[in-house]
Amino acid sequence: GNSVTQMEGPVTLSEEAFLTINCTYTATGYPSLFWYVQYPGEGLQLLLKATKADDKGSNKGFEATYRKETTSFHLEKGSVQVSDSAVYFCALRDNYGQNFVFGPGTRLSVLP
Amino acid sequence: GAVVSQHPSWVICKSGTSVKIECRSLDFQATTMFWYRQFPKQSLMLMATSNEGSKATYEQGVEKDKFLINHASLTLSTLTVTSAHPEDSSFYICSARDGGRAYEQYFGPGTRLTVT
Numbered sequence: 001g002n003s004v005t006q007m008e009g010p011v012t013l014s015e016e017a018f019l020t021i022n023c024t025y026t027a028t029g030y031p032s033l034f035w036y037v038q039y040p041g042e043g044l045q046l047l048l049k050a051t052k053a054d055d056k057g058s059n060k061g062f063e064a065t066y067r068k069e070t071t072s073f074h075l076e077k078g079s080v081q082v083s084d085s086a087v088y089f090c091a092l093r094d095n096y097g098q099n100f101v102f103g104p105g106t107r108l109s110v111l112p
Numbered sequence: 113g114a115v116v117s118q119h120p121s122w123v124i125c126k127s128g129t130s131v132k133i134e135c136r137s138l139d140f141q142a143t144t145m146f147w148y149r150q151f152p153k154q155s156l157m158l159m160a161t162s163n164e165g166s167k168a169t170y171e172q173g174v175e176k177d178k179f180l181i182n183h184a185s186l187t188l189s190t191l192t193v194t195s196a197h198p199e200d201s202s203f204y205i206c207s208a209r210d211g212g213r214a215y216e217q218y219f220g221p222g223t224r225l226t227v228t
Contacts, residue, residue, distance in 0.1 A: 042221060043205055043219055043220055044156070044205065044222075045219075046218075046219075089156070099158055099161065100146075100156075100207075100217070102156045103155060104155045105154070105155050
């Protein structure tokens with residue numbers, strides 16, 4: 001079945017540091033890939049997405065590129081802020097458009 | 113963008129009672145709604161999928177008699193946790209798929225249930 005693997009957290013960075021959160025997936029066909037962010041006590045917010053190979057999703061300084069050859073969708077940000085502290089979930093949705101499969105989440109803490 | 117709301121945002125109930133959680137799509141018609149459960153510091157696990165006007169499809173291991181799902185209209189789905197127990201305490205999140213834009217799916221803010 002489909003699955004998503006993320007790097008284990010928590011990740012702790014200083015403000016303005018470079019962020020990478022690795023995400024790899026296993027799926028049949030050509031899934032769509034997503035990054036969601038969850039702030040403390042809140043639901044999920046879509047951060048960015050990519051629907052086909054080599055697409056780059058970007059939002060709020062975050063980027064991720066759909067790499068079919070490595071089945072990866074790593075999240076990056078050049079300079080993190082304290083307000084970026086949250087849990088980040090990588091997810092895929094298969095081509096049949098039904099269910100999401102989420103990774104375990106990576107908790108990010110950014111220190112001032 | 114499309115908005116999905118949940119009510120209540122948090123609820124505390126006593127063991128043995130039932131609790132109903134509502135999920136509404138505010139500005140689109142949701143032909144399909146999904147219910148997820150999230151334990152502390154864990155990922156989301158799909159509980160069930162509901163299509164408007166038909167019975168919900170439950171994931172393996174989810175008790176359909178305990179977690180009653182009703183998708184009575186294109187903008188409302190409800191999850192009722194019956195005879196709640198402390199182990200049912202969790203964060204419940206719904207999502208709704210926009211029938212007008214295939215495969216676009218939006219998540220609600222979640223409902224935190226605490227059973228004492």
